[in-house]
Amino acid sequence: MLQEVSSDLACCCGTAACSLCCKCCPKIKQSTSTRFMYALYFILVTIICCVMMSTTVANEMKTHFPFYEQMCKGIQAGEMCEKLVGYSAVYKVCFGMACFFFFFCLFTIKINNSKSCRAYVHNGFWFIKLLLLAAMCSGAFFIPDQDTFLNAWRYVGAAGGFLFIAIQLILLVEFAHKWNKNWTASANHKQMWSGLLALVTLILYSVAVAALVLMALFYTRSEGCLSNKILIGVNGGLCLFVSLVAISPCVQNRQPHSGLLQSGVISCYVMYLTFSALSSKPPETILDENNQNITICVPEFSQGLHGDENLVTGLGTTILFGCILYSCLTSTTRASSETLRGIYAAPETEVARCCFCCTLDGDADAEEHVEKRGGQTVIYDEKKGTVYSYTFFHFVFFLASLYVMMTVTHWFHYESAQIEKFFTGTWSIFWIKMVSCWFCVFLYLWTLVAPLCCPTREFSV
DSSP states (O other): OHHHHHHHHHHHHSSSOOOOSOTTSOOEEHHHHHHHHHHHHHHHHHHHHHHHTOHHHHHHHHHHOTTHHHHHHHTTSOTTOGGGSSHHHHHHHHHHHHHHHHHHHHHTTTOOOTTSHHHHHHHSOHHHHHHHHHHHHHHGGGOSSHHHHHHHHHHHHHHHHHHHHHHHHHHHHHHHHHHHHHHHTTTTTOHHHHHHHHHHHHHHHHHHHHHHHHHHHHSOOSSSOHHHHHHHHHHHHHHHHHHHHHTSHHHHHHOTTOOHHHHHHHHHHHHHHHHHHHHTSOOEEEEOTTSOEEEESSOHHHHHHTTSHHHHHHHHHHHHHHHHHHHHHHTTBHHHHHHHTTOOOOGGGOOOOSSTTSOOOOHHHHTTSEEOOSSSOEEOTTSSSOSBOHHHHHHHHHHHHHHHHHHHTTTTOGGGOOGGGTTSOOHHHHHHHHHHHHHHHHHHHHHHHHHHHOTTSOOOO
16 A cells, blocks of 8 residues: 555656556556656646536536635636636636646757656656646736737637647648558568558548538539539549549659558548538528528538537537547657658568557567556656657647637637537638648648659658
């Protein structure tokens, strides 16, 4: 018992890595536990932001808390805690979280050894860092000249949110190229990989074509919906165009690894963004023969699904922020950070495998230093060096904080934003998704034609 208490204290207030208390849990690496703890802080603040944007929660608290008004006055948050709800409160809380991750981004610059003092701070002292995060989020409410701060911070948040989207798209294109290169590495030696490559490519294009047909059926009609028809046609044409470019002889001569698998991945993602954008578009209404307003250019069944707004919002918000968290964690590996700097693995180092995303990071070496405490076993896998970039890790979470801030507050429609209306269509969200779609196509197309435009320069994907 004393050993478990001492290990918990070492985790919260010392340099030891965090672990679960249960001995039956599988082994965990120090690098994994560290990223998990920072992700837990991120989730905690994100939940607080969602609560702040919920009018339902605010009304329930007013109803069920007998001393709610006195409590609000006591903490100087207004008569009904109006300073703790709405978009301005979310801006301030996310400002504190962004400052927290940006501070650690600067603090962990050029850490290559997990035995340095700064590395110990990065991997431990969790309770102290939780207090620091809480202090930063709370301190933002005391910034003078709130109007000027909110106006300036809004533009910083928009820039950071767009940069986070760009990083996601860059890594998606890199993922597509890595997938194809890895599976084609043994295609010439083993027929199984050729067959698997063809099967997955066929599935991807089948999904993309099916999505295109379904959107044409449900988001268009014989009269009207001209903008939907144009967007669906343009995005479908872009998918066909990049597919033809990928298999063109001039591209194949310079990039033998280029193929239909990458363009299939990009096509599926473009169709997803197109569907998401059309779903986020403000509804179009016309007058029927009875002079009644009817909504057009949206599926009829979607109106029934949106009847239970709480269920749809809760499920959709969970999925969305789960995707954000997944993007943060997968984009902070050393391979991903090197990709963003233009450094790629040599083709000869590729070994074809189904789980190609999981790189071999030296588990055998990590086993040399295993600490068995009262609970879960911790493997110190960074004995010889860091397995991911600490600075890039915090920088991505800094951008994710800004992206969450803008997403929860409906980007540029912040004044009327509510978490209950999270999936209500707005033009800003629609155009952000559409521009992201076109930017993704442009990035992939550039990776194909860049070697042709600059023949004297070496490119590797």
